[in-house]
Amino acid sequence: MSETFLITAEQKGQRLDKVLGALQEEWSRGQIQTFIDEGHLLVNGEKVKKTYKLKENDEIVVNPPEPEPLEILAEDLNLEIVYEDADVLVVNKPKGMVVHPAPGHTTGTLVNGLMHQVTDLSGINGVMRPGIVHRIDKDTSGLLMVAKNDLAHESLVQQLVDxxxxxxxxxxxxxxxxxxxxxxxxxxxxxxxxxxxxxxxxxxxxxxxxxxxxxxxxxxxxxxxxxxxxxxxxxxxxxxxxxxxxxxxxxxxxxxxxxxxxxxxxxxxxxxxxxxxxxxxxxxxxxxxxxxxxxxxxxxxxxxxx
Missing domain, CATH: 3.30.2350.10 (Pseudouridine synthase)
Structure with a gap:
């Protein structure tokens, strides 16, 4: 889905990638520069350089490429499951393990291990993050709750919100x-x-x-x-x-x-x-x-x- 941004007087003279990174936090500077290089980002309908300095009223249109479908493989990672029933499980994630796959990192994650050891995981977060309700950083160890169905997923997310x-x-x-x-x-x-x-x-x-x-x-x-x-x-x-x-x-x-x-x-x-x-x-x-x-x-x- 395309996104459009209109440059204000306060933003003129600044680098395109810097301003856009501030406007859309989900995109890193590296992603934005890739969008520019591959023609997914146009300024006033034209391709520009990564170093382009913005002008007032410039119209930026970004059409991010569709993410490539990924096949998430089940792997025997010998996860330590502390608790499990028909609805939820609690897993003790080791230090150094990423919670869920992402482009360029599709193996060795907690999700890969869960898919090997658990028969059911909620599908609310899609194929990349089945069952994942919350995360901890790669190099942080410890406990995570995982939803095995959508009812459990919605309840646990609401508890986090509350x-x-x-x-x-x-x-x-x-x-x-x-x-x-x-x-x-x-x-x-x-x-x-x-x-x-x-x-x-x-x-x-x-x-x-x-x-x-x-x-x-x-x-x-x-x-x-x-x-x-x-x-x-x-x-x-x-x-x-x-x-x-x-x-x-x-x-x-x-x-x-x-x-x-x-x-x-x-x-x-x-x-x-x-x-x-x-x-x-x-x-x-x-x-x-x-x-x-x-x-x-x-x-x-x-x-x-x-």
Missing amino acids: KSVTRRYIALVHGHIPHDKGTIDAPIGRDKKDRQKMGVVDEGKHAVTHFQVIGRFGVDYTLVQCRLETGRTHQIRVHMNYIGYPLVGDPKYGPKKTMDIGGQALHAGVLGFVHPRTNEYLEFEAPMPQEFDALLNELKSSYDKK
């Missing part, structure tokens, strides 16, 4: 947080300087994270439990960085000098929701992955000696 789902994470952050608990209420949207990142921006979506300190390692590191009230992309990573305590190992939001542990030290340890059919509240807990636990033991041993 903010009634319990989601508690364990995170190791840089720095010494002096207070024992706090709440971060700051809107999250696409970072204006880097379209590949999220950030706290005035026009972003409402986002609230509650945190409580559960351990300190000198003045260098703090272990916190974070409870999500909302579920924005990279929410904990963005919020903790925003208040000056970025996650250890985070390649996107952490400091340049951080531990090389293959991604952020973040684990979705507790998940609770009301069962879509029985209305019973269910809550599950997954222990920290072995490598996260080993890291904490190493820090504790190191700082106990100081």
Whole structure:
């Protein structure tokens, strides 16, 4: 479906790809440049260069190409299913695993593994994301709820909208947080300087994270439990960085000098929701992955000696 944008006086003189990326957050700068190269994007009915500087009243028309149909294969990934019944299941996703396939990444995902181990998954999200109600980042480990039919899917999504789902994470952050608990209420949207990142921006979506300190390692590191009230992309990573305590190992939001542990030290340890059919509240807990636990033991041993 084509989309049309009309350039205002405030936007004139700026690069086409930069302005369009701000107008349509679903498209990355790279995607927009591909649209330009392949003729899917026209300015006043004509092809332009990626470096084109906009003029007032320019009309941009974008006809994104239809996504190529993908065949999602079932794979034996030996997923740890913590709970399963006829309507829902809870899975403990390992660190390093993407939740669902996308163009260019069609194997080794949680969905590939679910299709091997589970006979029924809801179809509301289409063939790319069967059963997927919510996501956690590739390098975040922990619990996810999955819908096995459309009734369950709609119920779980509504619980997320109503903010009634319990989601508690364990995170190791840089720095010494002096207070024992706090709440971060700051809107999250696409970072204006880097379209590949999220950030706290005035026009972003409402986002609230509650945190409580559960351990300190000198003045260098703090272990916190974070409870999500909302579920924005990279929410904990963005919020903790925003208040000056970025996650250890985070390649996107952490400091340049951080531990090389293959991604952020973040684990979705507790998940609770009301069962879509029985209305019973269910809550599950997954222990920290072995490598996260080993890291904490190493820090504790190191700082106990100081």
